[in-house]
Amino acid sequence: MxxxxxxxxxxxxxxxxxxxxxxxxxxxxxxxxxxxxxxxxxxxxxxxxxxxxxxxxxxxxxxxxxxxxxxxxxxxxxxxxxxxxxxxxxxxxxxxxxxxxxxxxxxxxxxxxxxxxxxxxxxxxxxxxxxxxxxxxxxxxxxxxxxxxxxxxxxxxxxxxxxxxxxxxxxxxxxxxxxxxxxxxxxxxxxxxxxxxxxxxxxxxxxxxxxxxxxxxxxxxxxxxxxxxxxxxxxxxxxxxxxxxxxxxxxxxxxxxxxxxxxxxxxxxxxxxxxxxxxxxxxxxxxxxxxxxxxxxxxxxxxxxxxxxxxxxxxxxxxxxxxxxxQIESMITSPSHPQSLPEKQSDQASLAIGFHDLDFYYPSRPDVAALKNINLAIEHGQTVALVGPSGAGKTTMFEMLQRFYDPQKGHITLNGVSIEQLSLPELRDVMGMVPQQPVLFSHDVMRNIAYGKPGASFEEVVDAAKRANAHDFIEQLPQGYESFLGEQGVRLSGGQKQRIAIARAILKDPDVLLLDEATSALDAQSEFHVQEALNELMADRTTIVIAHRLATVIHVDKIVVMDKGHIVDTGTHQSLLASSPLYQRLCELQFEQGNK
CATH class of the missing domain: 1.20.1560.10 (ABC transporter type 1, transmembrane domain)
Structure with missing residues (x-):
């Protein structure tokens, strides 16, 4: 600097x-x-x-x-x-x-x-x-x-x-x-x-x-x-x-x-x-x-x-x-005269998303395209999985959708409106993110879950925790929902932190759900219960999942295969097994390892 x-x-x-x-x-x-x-x-x-x-x-x-x-x-x-x-x-x-x-x-x-x-x-x-x-x-x-x-x-x-x-x-x-x-x-x-x-x-x-x-x-x-x-x-x-x-x-x-x-x-x-x-x-x-x-x-x-x-x-x-x-001016700001998202029609359960001819280069790596010529339509209420090797651009898609960065070319739309024409609070208010590595704050359980909905009542927080299969272990903490979690939730296990993050997203009740393999840190029993909660949460919502384990996305509506910032194929699990060499290779590697 x-x-x-x-x-x-x-x-x-x-x-x-x-x-x-x-x-x-x-x-x-x-x-x-x-x-x-x-x-x-x-x-x-x-x-x-x-x-x-x-x-x-x-x-x-x-x-x-x-x-x-x-x-x-x-x-x-x-x-x-x-x-x-x-x-x-x-x-x-x-x-x-x-x-x-x-x-x-x-x-x-x-x-x-x-x-x-x-x-x-x-x-x-x-x-x-x-x-x-x-x-x-x-x-x-x-x-x-x-x-x-x-x-x-x-x-x-x-x-x-x-x-x-x-x-x-x-x-x-x-x-x-x-x-x-x-x-x-x-x-x-x-x-x-x-x-x-x-x-x-x-x-x-x-x-x-x-x-x-x-x-x-x-x-x-x-x-x-x-x-x-x-x-x-x-x-x-x-x-x-x-x-x-x-x-x-x-x-x-x-x-x-x-x-x-x-x-x-x-x-x-x-x-x-x-x-x-x-x-x-x-x-x-x-x-x-x-x-x-x-x-x-x-x-x-x-x-x-x-x-x-x-x-x-x-x-x-x-x-x-x-x-x-x-005096520094943020490169990402709300427009001076923002548009509002159009009211959803009765037959629209949630927001539709579109990526149109999108190119993006990170400012710190201006010579390497993080995303190139991205075109993708996600319909109302669909569940779409992004799969591909590390560095394919899956996480960047999430960051672009939340407008943490603006593309050098192309644009993204929600219900037909470019996200650059929406106010940042309205755009991000309709989205709920559950990252692979959950982020917790140095505060108690109540504050961490209620971060998804400021002003939420204790009953709402408890209900979200129950739906995320987190209530039982929270009750066993020394002060229950008032238990201090330490810096970055250091007092909890990885699976417990993940369930707190999922409870936060459940409480927010967003129209668009962004899941970065949200069950990856859980044991088999917890994964079963949390997956049930996620299935309930995903109902009537547009959901995008970054999938590291392909077994979890076999039944999604659409799978998008990415590699080196490009979309190389889209389809269902069965159709991609027949048409996509990269998807076939990813499946073979994972399922072979799973059978060992």
Whole structure:
């Protein structure tokens, strides 16, 4: 995946962050309050310098206990106001950071879940997860903390400089002359930090991808005794990320150290000159005290701005990565003015399907046709089996029918309407898919079955489970239908997972049923019961079956023989045995193996 840091290295950090402010716009009142308290606390902080001047000149030097007491009380009052304003400033800015981060995370997830499937062939899930979690967390820190610190420090810097000139012009000029020397390292090191920050985020994404893949396939790793090999490989990925992070923090450390050194060197020169003026009687001790206070405030503000500048450079990479993702347009979308499926006639039990001169190439394999010159008519209520060797294009037919991809040539129709003219929700709502490898979510049984019909009642879920021959084993689970199934249903056997998936399809009650050898993972007894349930489910529906075991499709209405993306023959079991050499060979191989 191309990264913005590589493609647009010259873009300024602030320009990269500006589009993020559209997520802040809905919270204008909170922003206004936060800015008010930010300015309020900055103003109080600046006035503390005058309090210091009064304490020294009217308290210490005058020798009056009453004046000292009153000036100290005044100082305490100002600091109390500062604490009051700081509470609201911190709370409001942190609230904004968390709120905006949550909104961005939601927007990114909403975008990802709608993207066309081919996008995920070319982009790693671990990197997308990194954008969803790490990048949004970094932006939360920037908006909720660093940005607040930067604004406050800028106010303090500008206000401090003004108060320096008000207090003593000559000493202020010393500070002003030193400012360019402080800004130069900020610009030089800040640019380097930004480039390294994006590389660091990419390295962290690599770590997440690698670890996620190993954890998902832990049984394979342990079966091949690859624990030590994977530990070493993961350690290598971690060290790569650490090396990039080391370079980044080194540049940030140089930036911060250079700013501190130059700033406090300027303050030291100022103290020398100011001390001489106090000794000569050209300024009071209170004025020098106030000036030192403002000078330190300016120095700390510059140091904070320098530190936050590095954070902003780092956040710019994350912001660009997130915005890049949000700007991707899905290649598969509903038409702006979708047609509706025509009402089924009384003599039509279910939808009719047609494939018309269809060619398709996967985006990741543009030179190899996955389907070529496909013409197929499936009548209302028919059961059609797709058979053929691995790679023949059977699963691709299912994916095209659900419009996960669009063909380069030709089209598919449902009841005479091209599926590209239908809204995606309406198209997919009429179809129910039972894959060969069932997909279960990290939730309980109830949620997994009800995925086929959101809002289904408990009674409907139980009825679907009974029809799929799943109710008995579900009842034996520790919490029954509330039992947590683990990641990808790891707590169930293959046959049990398959029956949960079948119950989900039964609950959905679709017009078109897509079965990828749905009984292949079941034992003989369970297969008999589930096949009965499927026979009931298939009644009055258009059903397409991907058949790996030919014995299960002997009695279907039509068998479609596929090879290398082409339909090579169609017919019934008996007619194909007489006319199709490929079908004959497949039958011989399977039935011979079955007789051994």
């Amino acid at each position: 191309p990264h913005s840091s590589d493609s647009k290295p010259s873009a300024g950090a602030y320009q990269s962050l500006l589009p993020i402010f559209r997520f802040i716009k809905p919270y204008k009142v909170k922003v206004a309050l936060a800015l008010f308290f930010l300015v309020f606390t900055a103003g109080i902080s600046l006035s503390v310098g005058q309090g210091v001047k009064v304490v020294i000149d009217s308290g210490f030097i005058s020798g009056s206990v009453e004046q000292l007491t009153s000036t100290i009380l005044l100082l305490i009052g100002m600091i109390s106001l500062l604490a009051f304003g700081t509470f609201f400033r911190f709370y409001l800015m942190s609230w904004l950071g968390e709120r905006v981060s949550a909104d961005i995370r939601t927007a990114v997830f909403n975008q990802i879940i709608r993207l066309h499937p081919s996008y995920f062939e070319e982009n790693r899930s671990g990197e997308l997860m990194s954008r969803l979690t790490t990048d949004t967390s970094l932006l939360q820190s920037i908006i909720g903390s660093s940005f607040s610190m930067a604004l406050r420090s800028l106010f303090m810097l500008l206000g401090g400089l003004i108060m320096l000139f008000v207090t003593n012009f000559k000493l202020s000029m010393i500070v002003v002359v030193c400012v360019p020397f402080v800004l130069i390292p900020m610009m030089v090191f800040g640019r380097r930090v930004r480039k390294l920050a994006s590389s660091s985020q990419d390295a962290i994404a690599d770590i997440g991808t690698y670890a996620g893949e190993m954890i998902q396939n832990i049984k394979v790793v342990q079966s091949y005794n690859h624990e030590a090999i994977e530990q070493k490989a993961f350690g290598h990925e971690v060290e790569k990320a650490f090396d990039v992070a080391k370079k980044r923090i080194k540049q940030r450390a140089f930036l911060f150290a250079a700013v501190i050194l130059l700033t406090f060197a300027a303050i030291s020169v100022m103290l020398l000159v100011g001390g001489m003026d106090v000794i000569a009687g050209r300024m009071t001790g209170g004025e020098l005290g106030a000036f030192v206070f403002y000078a330190i405030m300016v120095a700390m503000s510059v140091a904070t701005v320098a530190e936050v500048y590095g954070e902003l450079q780092r956040a710019a990479g994350s912001a660009t990565r997130l915005l890049e993702l949000l």
